[in-house]
Amino acid sequence: MDGTKSISLFDGKKGDIIRITSMEIEGVMRRRLLDLGFVQGALVEVIRKSPLGDPIAFRVSQTSIALRKEESTRIQGELIRHD
Amino acid sequence: MTDTFRIALAGNPNTGKSTLFNALTGLKQHTGNWAGKTVSLAEGTFKHRSKQYRFIDLPGTYSIFSNSADEEVARNYIVFEKPDLTLVVVDATSLERNLNLALQILEMTKNVVICINLMDEAEKRGITINERLLARRLGVPVIKLSARNRAGIPLLLDTIDRIVSGKIACEPVQIKYDxxxxxxxxxxxxxxxxxxxxxxxxxxxxxxxxxxxxxxxxxxxxxxxxxxxxxxxxx
Amino acid sequence: MQSELAGRSGDLNQLYERAQQIASPNLRDKIVQKLYQESKQLCEDSVSFGKAERDKHTEKLDAIFTSPIWGFPIMIIMLGIVFYLTIAGANVPSDMIASFFGWLEGHITSLFQLMNAPDWLHGLLVLGLYRGTTWVISVMLPPMAIFFPTFALLENYGYLPRVAFNMDRVFKKVGAHGKQSLTMAMGFGCNAAAMLSSRIIESPRERMLAILTNNFVPCNGRWGTLIVLASLFMAAGYTGGAKSLVTTAVIVGIVLVGILVTFLVSWILSKTALKGVPTHYTLELPPYRRPKFWETVIRSSLQRSLSVLVRAVKVAAPAGILTWVLANVNAGDQSILLHIVHFLDPFGQMLGLDGYILMAFLVGLPANEIVLPILIMGYLSTGAMTEVDNLGDLKQIFVSHGWTWLTALNMMLFSLLHFPCGTTLVNIYKETKSAKWTFLSFIIPTAIAILVTFAVAQIARLAA
Incomplete structure (x- = not known):
C-alpha cells in the first residue's frame, strides 16, 4: 500500500485503482458522469489508453467508460492500489 | 374483445434490450409515432393467453434524469403515457450500474419487472445472482433471462400475465435519501x-x-x- | 386520453419556484450517490463472483483492437473487407437480376405488342416505370443485402465503439466527437438512418457537426453509382478478382476523400458557425459478444435492406414515369427533358459533367438510388440504343455521349459530395427543428461538390 496519495484520473497508470474524492466539472457533463457511476467514493480502475493517447478507458461500476483528457484531469481521487 | 396491454422496455444501452424486444415480438414490428410527437419508437405486438400485448422499445439510456433527448423520450413515455407495465432490462454482468437506472424507474412507476438479461454471459464468467433476494428488496418481480437463447421468456410472459391481471402486486422500493x-x-x-x-x-x-x-x-x-x-x- | 392530467399550468410554475427556493446546488450529486450506494449494496448482497469479476476475454481483445500498433491497421482492414465483400459479392447477383429483368422486359414488351397497346403506354409503363424500378432493384439490392448484415454483425459484436475510441483524438482535433465515426459508419448504409443515430452523440454541438457532415460518406444509394462507374471506367483493364480489387481500391479512395472533406468541414464549422457551444464526451466500451449470426443477418436484411429498398422503389416508380414523360413530351421543337438538359449543359461542362448528369442529380433528389437509372433513361431517350442487357452496353451508352475517365471521376465526386437526398433532409429538419441548419446541410455539400468537380475538371483539362 502506498498510503493515500491524491491524483487525477488522467495521471493514473494502467492498473491503478483510484477512489474518487471530487470532480471539478459542472453542468450536463457532471450529471452524465454521475449517471455512469463516477460518484464520490466510487472505485475507478485505469484500463487503457487509446492508440493516440487520449481518451483513456476506465473501469467504473463494472463497466468500461472512456473519458477525454479534459475531463479525466478534473476528477480527483486517492490512489488505492498501484501495480 | 381481448384487452390490449402496453408494455414498455427500458434499460441501459448494450443490455440486449432490443434482443429481448425482438424475441418477444418476432418480426411483427413497426415504427409508430406516439402522442403526436415526431419521436418514433419501435413497437411490436404479441398474443399470450388471449391477451394482446403491445411492446414499446424505449431508447437505451444510462439514467432517466432528462440529460438528453433520448432520456426525455423514455421518461415521458413512462410517466405520461403510462404503460401497463415497464420491463427494465439489466445486464447481469454489470448489475451495479444497471440497477442505478432500475431504482430511478421504480420511483416513477408502479408496475415494473426487472429482467436480468445476458445470464448466459454471467454464468460463463461464474457470476451467480440471487434474484429472490433482489425481488424482495426491490419490491417487484425479478426474472433471469438470456434473450438470445430465449431462456427465461416463458417465465417472464407468465409474470407479465399475472401482473396485468392483478394477481401479483408490485410494491416498488422507494429510496430513502438523507x-x-x-x-x-x-x-x-x-x-x-x-x-x-x-x-x-x-x-x-x-x-x-x-x-x-x-x-x-x-x-x-x-x-x-x-x-x-x-x-x-x-x- | 391516458396522458391527460388535471391541474393548472400557472400553479405549476409557482410550484417550481417554491421547489427552487428550498433546493440545494449539490442535490443531484447526493441523489445519484445514494442510488449508487443502494445498487452497490444490492449487488454485494445478491451477486457473487466465482472465477473473476473481470472480463478477461474482452480485455484480451481490446489489447489487440485498441493497440497503438494494431488498432489503426485493423480498422482499415475491416473497412476494406466490408467494402470488398459488398462489391465482389454483389457483382454476380446484380448481373443475374439485371439479365432476369431484361429477359422479363422482352416478354412484357411482346405482351404489349400482342394487345396492340399504344406506344406511349408501353413507353410510360415499361421504359419508364418498369426500367426505373428494376434498375434500382438490380443495382441496389445485392450490395445492401451484403452491407447491412455485415455491418450489423460488427455492430452487435461490439467492435464499433472501439473505432470511436481509437478515432476520438482525430475527431477532437477538428472539434468533433469520436462517436461521429459511428454515425459515419451508419451513413455508409443510409444517411437518412444515420441522422436518427446521431442521437448517440449527446452534446448538441458535436451532434450538429455529425449531422451536417454525414452526407460526405456515400450511402448505399450512391454505392451503386460508384461501383458501376469505378468498375466501368477505373477498373476497365482488369478482369475477375483483380477487377473487384481495383474497384474496391477506387471506392476506398473515394471514401477517403469523403472522410477528408468531413474532417475539413467539421474543423471549419467548429471554428466558425458552431464555435463555443459546450462539449462533453463519454463513451462506453461494452464487452464483446458473439452475435447470433443468422438472426442478425435475417433481421438486418428485413429491417434495413428491405425498408431502404422499398423506399427507393417507391421513389423510383414515379421518377421513372416522370423521366419518360419529360423525355417524350415536346415543348416546341424538342422534348422538355432536352430543354432542361441544354439549359444545364454549359454549367455541367464546366464541372466536367454534362446537362444529363445534372438533370439526373436534380430529379434524383428524393433518393440517390435513382440517379443512375434516370441518367441512363435520359441518354436512352435520345440515343440509338434501346437495350441494356449488361454493363458493357452501359459503357457504350456513356462513351457515345462523350464520357471520358474524367466524366466518370467527376460524377463519382459529385455523387459523393452533393446535397443529401430528400429523406435525409426531412430527417435533418426533424432532428434539428431548424430550417437554417437544414438549408446549410443542403448548401454546404452542394457548394463543395461544385467547387471540387470544377477544380478537378480545370486541372485535368490543363494537364491534357
Missing amino acids: GEIEARIASLEPFVKQVVDDRISSRWIALRLLDGDESLLKELNTRLKTKEETVCNQS
Missing part, C-alpha cells in the same frame, strides 16, 4: 398534490422539481395546457 432531502420532499409534496393529480407519483415530481428539472416542468406545462384546451373545446 434527512435534509427527505424533509424538503415532505414539505413540497402537499403542494404537488394540489397541482397534479395522483396518477403521477407526487414524491417523484417533488424530487425532480427540487433537482431543478426544467425539462419536466416544460413537459408538465404543455401537457396541462393540452388538457385545458380539450376542456375548452368540449364546453
